[in-house]
Amino acid sequence: xxxxxxxxxxxxxxxxxxxxxxxxxxxxxxxxxxxxxxxxxxxxxxxxxxxxxxxxxxxxxxxxxxxxxxxxxxxxxxxxxxxxxxxxxxxxxxxxxxxxxxxxxxxxxxxxxxxxxxxxxxxxxxxxxxxxxxxxxxxxxxxxxxxxxxxxxxxxxxxxxxxxxxxxxxxxxxxxxxxxxxxxxxxxxxxxxxxxxxxxxxxxxxxxxxxxxxxxxxxxxxxxxxxxxxxxxxxxxxxxxxxxxxxxxxxxxxxxxxxxxxxxxxxxxxxxxxxxxxxxxxxxxxxxxxxxxxxxxxxxxxxxxxxxxxxxxxxxxxxxxxxxxxxxxxxxxxxxxxxxxxxxxxxxxxxxxxxxxxxxxxxxxxxxxxxxxx
Ligand SMILES: *Cc1c(COP(=O)(O)O)cnc(C)c1O
Numbered sequence: 001x002x003x004x005x006x007x008x009x010x011x012x013x014x015x016x017x018x019x020x021x022x023x024x025x026x027x028x029x030x031x032x033x034x035x036x037x038x039x040x041x042x043x044x045x046x047x048x049x050x051x052x053x054x055x056x057x058x059x060x061x062x063x064x065x066x067x068x069x070x071x072x073x074x075x076x077x078x079x080x081x082x083x084x085x086x087x088x089x090x091x092x093x094x095x096x097x098x099x100x101x102x103x104x105x106x107x108x109x110x111x112x113x114x115x116x117x118x119x120x121x122x123x124x125x126x127x128x129x130x131x132x133x134x135x136x137x138x139x140x141x142x143x144x145x146x147x148x149x150x151x152x153x154x155x156x157x158x159x160x161x162x163x164x165x166x167x168x169x170x171x172x173x174x175x176x177x178x179x180x181x182x183x184x185x186x187x188x189x190x191x192x193x194x195x196x197x198x199x200x201x202x203x204x205x206x207x208x209x210x211x212x213x214x215x216x217x218x219x220x221x222x223x224x225x226x227x228x229x230x231x232x233x234x235x236x237x238x239x240x241x242x243x244x245x246x247x248x249x250x251x252x253x254x255x256x257x258x259x260x261x262x263x264x265x266x267x268x269x270x271x272x273x274x275x276x277x278x279x280x281x282x283x284x285x286x287x288x289x290x291x292x293x294x295x296x297x298x299x300x301x302x303x304x305x306x307x308x309x310x311x312x313x314x315x316x317x318x319x320x321x322x323x324x325x326x327x328x329x330x331x332x333x334x335x336x337x338x339x340x341x342x343x344x345x346x347x348x349x350x351x352x353x354x355x356x357x358x359x360x361x362x363x364x365x366x367x368x369x370x371x372x373x374x
Contacts, residue, residue, distance in 0.1 A: 004337045009359055011312040012288075014190045015253065020245025027241045029061040030123070038237035039127055042244050043196070049247065050198050051174035054205035057240060058212055058311035061160040061182025061195035063233035065093040065130075067211045068178040071204050074099050074127055081121055082130040082158070083113040084339040086317045090132055090158050091320045095329075102126070103321050105336040110278055112139045114338075119147050128154045133162035133172065135316075136188065136287030137278060141176060148177070156180060163189050164254040165285035173198045183239075188285050189246045190252055191239035243253055257286035258351040264289050264349070267364040273347075273370050288316060289351040292342050297371070299345060305370035306347075311363055314348035 027038055038055050042191045045054040058064050074080060076098040084103040094101040104121045107114040111134050118129070127146055131139040139157075148155050159165075162172045167251055173179045176198075183194035199205050207228075210217065212279035215230035235243075246253075265279055268291075275292035278284070293299055299315075306313045319339045321331035333340060349363050 006310055006362065008310045009261055009312060009350050009355075009362070010352075011314045011348055012186050012352045014185055015249070015353045016242070017249070019246065020242060023223055023241045023245055023285045023358055024238060027237050030237075033238050034236045035234045035240075036237045038240035038244065039235050042235070042240035042247070043332055045244060045247055046173075046196055046198075049171065049173065049250075050179070051171070053174065054202060055173075055196050056199070056205055056208045056212065057235040057243070058195045058197060058231065059235050060193055061158075061184060062089045062093060063212065063231070064180035064182070064195040064197040065090070065158060066096070067158065067208050067233070068100070068180050069093060069097045069128070070211050070320060071199070071207055072154040072156065074154075077125060078127040079123065079125040080130050081113075081118060081126060081129045082212075083132045083134070084336045085111060085134060085317060085343055086132040086158065086320060087160070088288075088320050088323060088325075089160075090130065091326065094130065095325070099125065099127075100125070100329075101320075101326075103308075103331075103336055103339075105338045106342065108275075108338050108342065110139075111135070112137065115143050115147065116142065119151075122147075122151050122153070126151065126153060128156055130156045130158055132158040132325055133165060135277065135290055136162045136165050136285035136298055137280060138162055138165050138167040138172055138283055139141060141170070145176065146178075150231075154169075154178070160195070161187065161287040162285055163187065164250050165168070165287075166283050168283070179223045181245075182245060188248075188252055188257070189243065191235065191243040191246070194235050194239045194243060196235075200370070213343075253353045254285050257351060260351055260355055260357070261286040261289055263357055263360045264351075264364065267361055269364065269368045272368060274367075274371075275342075286351060288314075288348045290316065290346050290348050291367075292345040293347060293371075294333045295341075297345065299347065302347065302370055305373070306366060309366040309370065311366050312350055315346060316348050317346075319343040 179198040273294035
């Protein structure tokens with residue numbers, strides 16, 4: 001085989017078909033580009049996906065988390081329990097609400113918050129549990145909600161990565177308390193930027209509408225009132241039309257991601273000593289395929305080696321409690337050893353629906369070559 005340079009393989013890339021692009025163009029020509037009929041249609045379809053529960057579309061997953069906290073009345077003096085191995089946004093929203101994030105170490109196998117340790121972290125100021133489905137592998141909902149019920153706590157699921165996944169046979173979003181999804185460009189379903197919040201009832205949905213648009217309520221006589229200091233986090237019709245095109249293909253996307261993940265687990269050289277993700281092909285939506293490098297591996301060198309081979313890789317995530325903001329709040333290395341060990345060795349390999357089987361083989365070969373090269 002001749003050594004022709006192979007095209008760069010990014011670690012993720014959205015799949016946007018021509019029908020969706022034409023639909024977005026139609027919205028752009030329609031004269032109505034911000035929140036309108038497309039948002040209402042997208043919300044109706046999301047609600048159907050989520051077992052008929054109320055859903056409101058927003059301009060980010062972060063906004064969905066912020067509004068979820070507001071609906072539960074989380075503020076000063078409250079504690080919210082979450083995972084240290086997540087995107088910093090998960091914890092930032094808690095701090096910005098004036099509450100205190102309480103981290104609980106992760107389970108080394110699932111890499112999600114360890115439910116056995118979680119219960120011990122519940123104290124008199126705990127108001128809410130904010131679990132994260134890292135890489136799209138859901139935290140087990142039955143066990144999670146049993147703990148929440150025992151202690152009378154609200155739950156806000158950071159399901160930013162787990163749209164299309166399920167816990168047991170129940171789709172994420174179709175059960176539970178408050179569920180925040182993200183439609184950021186790197187997520188399994190994208191609206192470029194966007195998100196949504198799944199709620200319990202019509203009153204919460206009405207409050208969410210106020211929080212997402214300046215707290216404003218409009219009346220038939222043309223007047224308006226503002227009753228709470230809402231922000232600006234409504235979704236545009238342009239984004240919603242993109243989301244409608246994506247939602248129609250979500251089952252196909254998820255099936256393809258599962259097939260690619262299965263191939264990774266078949267092809268990956270087990271003698272390298274990397275920790276591989278849980279082989280779950282029924283619940284996880286395989287948002288990411290993450291390996292943990294063997295102890296002592298120079299991750300920087302590994303990342304450079306993969307990039308040099310034309311393969312995009314990522315690090316998701318450095319543990320949140322070790323970032324400056326959280327060190328300034330009193331956190332220090334050694335507090336959550338499992339999250340720290342996995343955070344130090346984790347690497348995200350390419351996984352997206354348009355990838356070819358041969359791309360998986362190429363990545364596996366490159367990992368072997370880079371790790372075997374001294
Ligand atoms: C993407 C993500 C968010 C934030 O979503 P945005 O749409 O980028 O605001 C929050 N938490 C997790 C775990 C995420 O992956």
